[in-house]
Amino acid sequence: MKTVCIAGVGLIGGSFALALRKAGFAGRIVGVSSPETARAALACGAIDEALPLPQAAASSDLIYLAQPIGRILQTIRVLDAYLAPGALITDAGSTKFAISEAAARHIRRGRFVGGHPMAGKESRGVEHAEAALFRGRPYVLTGRDAQLESWIERIGARLVFMDAAEHDRLIARTSHLPQLISTALASLLVDEDKAARVAGPAAIELTRLALSPYEIWRDIFSTNSTRIDDALTAFIGKLEQLRSNLCDPSMQAHFEKAAAVARELRR
Amino acid sequence: MKTVCIAGVGLIGGSFALALRKAGFAGRIVGVSSPETARAALACGAIDEALPLPQAAASSDLIYLAQPIGRILQTIRVLDAYLAPGALITDAGSTKFAISEAAARHIRRGRFVGGHPMAGKESRGVEHAEAALFRGRPYVLTGRDAQLESWIERIGARLVFMDAAEHDRLIARTSHLPQLISTALASLLVDEDKAARVAGPAAIELTRLALSPYEIWRDIFSTNSTRIDDALTAFIGKLEQLRSNLCDPSMQAHFEKAAAVARELRR
Numbered sequence: 413m414k415t416v417c418i419a420g421v422g423l424i425g426g427s428f429a430l431a432l433r434k435a436g437f438a439g440r441i442v443g444v445s446s447p448e449t450a451r452a453a454l455a456c457g458a459i460d461e462a463l464p465l466p467q468a469a470a471s472s473d474l475i476y477l478a479q480p481i482g483r484i485l486q487t488i489r490v491l492d493a494y495l496a497p498g499a500l501i502t503d504a505g506s507t508k509f510a511i512s513e514a515a516a517r518h519i520r521r522g523r524f525v526g527g528h529p530m531a532g533k534e535s536r537g538v539e540h541a542e543a544a545l546f547r548g549r550p551y552v553l554t555g556r557d558a559q560l561e562s563w564i565e566r567i568g569a570r571l572v573f574m575d576a577a578e579h580d581r582l583i584a585r586t587s588h589l590p591q592l593i594s595t596a597l598a599s600l601l602v603d604e605d606k607a608a609r610v611a612g613p614a615a616i617e618l619t620r621l622a623l624s625p626y627e628i629w630r631d632i633f634s635t636n637s638t639r640i641d642d643a644l645t646a647f648i649g650k651l652e653q654l655r656s657n658l659c660d661p662s663m664q665a666h667f668e669k670a671a672a673v674a675r676e677l678r679r
Numbered sequence: 680m681k682t683v684c685i686a687g688v689g690l691i692g693g694s695f696a697l698a699l700r701k702a703g704f705a706g707r708i709v710g711v712s713s714p715e716t717a718r719a720a721l722a723c724g725a726i727d728e729a730l731p732l733p734q735a736a737a738s739s740d741l742i743y744l745a746q747p748i749g750r751i752l753q754t755i756r757v758l759d760a761y762l763a764p765g766a767l768i769t770d771a772g773s774t775k776f777a778i779s780e781a782a783a784r785h786i787r788r789g790r791f792v793g794g795h796p797m798a799g800k801e802s803r804g805v806e807h808a809e810a811a812l813f814r815g816r817p818y819v820l821t822g823r824d825a826q827l828e829s830w831i832e833r834i835g836a837r838l839v840f841m842d843a844a845e846h847d848r849l850i851a852r853t854s855h856l857p858q859l860i861s862t863a864l865a866s867l868l869v870d871e872d873k874a875a876r877v878a879g880p881a882a883i884e885l886t887r888l889a890l891s892p893y894e895i896w897r898d899i900f901s902t903n904s905t906r907i908d909d910a911l912t913a914f915i916g917k918l919e920q921l922r923s924n925l926c927d928p929s930m931q932a933h934f935e936k937a938a939a940v941a942r943e944l945r946r
Contacts, residue, residue, distance in 0.1 A: 530879045550877050572876045579877075585867060586874055590881040593860055596917035598937035600852060600910075601944070607853055609839045610817050610846075611944045612797045614857040614888055621881055622941040626934035633925045643867075644922050648915055650863035655911050658900045667893035670865035674889040677868070677878045 413437070413559055417472035419444040419465060419487055421453040423533060424504045425478030426541030429458040431567035434543040442468040453538045469494035474560070475522070477503035481511065481631035488514045488524075495522040500557055502527045506583065508554050508576035510635035526554035526576055528583075529569060544568070552579055584639040588632060589647055592640070594621035680826055681706040684739035686732060686754055688712045688720040690800060691771045692745030693808030696725040698834035701810040709735045720805045736761035741827070742789070744770035748778065748898035755781045755791075762789040767824055769794045773850065775821050775843035777902035793821035793843055795850070796836060811835070819846055851906040855899060856914055859907070861888035 416432065418425040421443040429441045443450055443459035450462035469475055469491060477484045484505045491501065499522040505511050508526045515524035531549040533540055547568035553561065554576045564571055574582070598619040601607040607615070633640065657663050683699065685692040688710040696708045710717055710726035717729035736742055736758060744751045751772045758768065766789040772778050775793045782791035798816040800807055814835035820828065821843045831838055841849070865886040868874040874882070900907065924930050 530877055532879075550879075552877060570876075572873070574873060574877075578873075582871060582873060582877055585871065586878045586882040589867075590864065590885045592918065592921050593864065593885060594941075595934060595937040596914060596921055597857065597860065598940040598944075599917045599921075599933060600856075600914055601940050602936055604849060604852065606839070606841060606845075606849060607940075608944050608946060609837075610797055610819060610841075610849055611853045612799075612817075615853040616944055617884055617887065618857045618860060619937075619941040619944055620884065622934075622937040624934075624938075626931045629934070630930070633930065637925050640925060641922060644918060647863060647867055648918060650866050651859065651911060651915060654859050654863055654866075655908060658904050658907060663897070663900065664893045666866060667862060667889075667891075667896070669869055670862040670886075670889040671891075673865040673868050673874075674861075674886040677865075677875050677883060677886055679875060 413473045413563075414439040415442060415472045415474075416440070417442045417444060417468040417475045418459060419468070419475065419477050420479030420483065421445045421449055421459055421538050422478060423536045423538065423540050423545075424529060424531070425476065426453055426456070426458040426538035427531075427543065427545035428476055428478065428504070428529075428567070429453075430456075430541055430543040431546055432563065433457075435563065435566035435568075437563070442472060444468045449538060456538060456541065458538055458541055465491070466494045469499070470496060472496065473499060475499060475501045477501065477505070480628070481505045481507060481635055484511055485514050485635075489518050492519050492521055495519075497521050498523070500525065500560060502553075502557075502560060504529055506587070507632055507635040508552070508579045512554055512576040523557070524555075525557045525560060526579075527560075527564075528552040528579060531569075554579060580636050581639050581642070584636055584643040585646075588636060588640045589643040591621050591624060591629060592644065593647070594619055598622035680704070680740045680830070682709060682739045682741075683707070684709045684711060684735040684742045685726060686711040686735070686742065686744050687746030687750065688716055688725055688805050689745060690803045690805065690807055690812075691796065691798070692743065693720055693723070693725040693805035694798075694810065694812035695743055695745065695771070695796075695834070696720075697723075697808055697810040698813055699830060700724075702830065702833035702835075704830070706740075709739060711735045716805060723805060723808065725805055725808055732758070733761045736766070737763055739763065740766060742766060742768045744768065744772070747895070748772045748774060748902055751778055752781050752902075755785050759786050759788055762786075764788050765790070767792065767827060769820075769824075769827060771796055773854070774899055774902040775819070775846045779821055779843040790824070791822075792824045792827060793846075794827075794831075795819040795846060798836075821846060847903050848906050848909070851903055851910040852913075855903060855907045856910040858888050858891060858896060859911065860914070861886055865889035
């Protein structure tokens, strides 16, 4: 692997670039971004050079798509024409099914392996990029590639393999549903003037995700709506079950099962 | 105020005793608890003496009920016979309507003002009690009493006044609903073997409350079931609204409104 192209040098793309360097990657890193972002990425040493996609893709062994999901889909639709034969394409989009489908349809000369690094920060942008962002965090791949896997391990992430559909189903439950729950809970308190005066840690904690900007969720919702719908149905079913057992001794068993899962998530 | 009786010298009762001392209370603090808890409370200096309820109540100007809700209800049913005339009774139960009703029915010789300090810790028991537990935290009172208000301010809490029904309606939304949400979300992941491998901060954060032991919730559910039911209905309504607008531009407005509330809660 001599040249890596990072399309979308924001927090994730920039951190991947810095992490590669720190892990010993000695080749060239080319960024594809807006002029402003490219300047910032050059300034903080995340990339060696900024180029338009056609030139950047043509000279790269690995093309890392770290744009918003909608832009990743657009890039995949035009990318094949620019690829060096045999190039590896991966992405960091937080839904995988729509992207994998697009890649299967449009990428012929290269090979696509979907990815989802489970890492992030409140602050976005390459200025906040850091080499340690992926350290200890899960990194989902929807396929195998020895060289890519080796670099992901070298940047300190924990490899997890699952297919795109399974990823999207699971992430709908562990990430997209929590976002909607938090937004719904905060919405419920809109007209409660005194809520802020009595809100304890529970309300604070469960409404934190509601602070997320919609712009990062638009594409997630549009590319995973069926599975999010399923997750909502299942979750509302659980709430109804708790509601109908609210004053019943069986609630103890519900609590114990749920606590066991919560502990397991913390292992 | 010369003598204070703390019934139930656990985390809250013990912390209230320590906080009173630290705020300059120079009178006697008598504890009513099991022999084991009483020993621990004496050992850490939270109380000066342990007595059975009849003797403790008879000599006290303020009786502070810091037991579980079910025990508070039991105590209120028998307390009147022991009271010195004019004694003030308050409590720290996390629902207020059932307790206020019981007090209105059973307390004749003393005066009852319901309370709910919005403070706590993961660890329970008087060993974890601390004088600073209430500092900066809301402390709801369902009535007025100049002396009680003055001590609550001196221990550093922020006084909030609301009647018992309003308290229970609001707390159903800011505390009881979040607990059920967390338990329901964790339950949803029971059979998801791979969930723990991809769970990010969102899933971790939203399942923390699911670790709460059922024993502290049993009495809350049984004394606030109607309002919890209302809160669940309203919350499920919000989820359904988000679901039906999932890929609609109107989601942006939902997100913005919810984010404004979440920011307000953090003020």
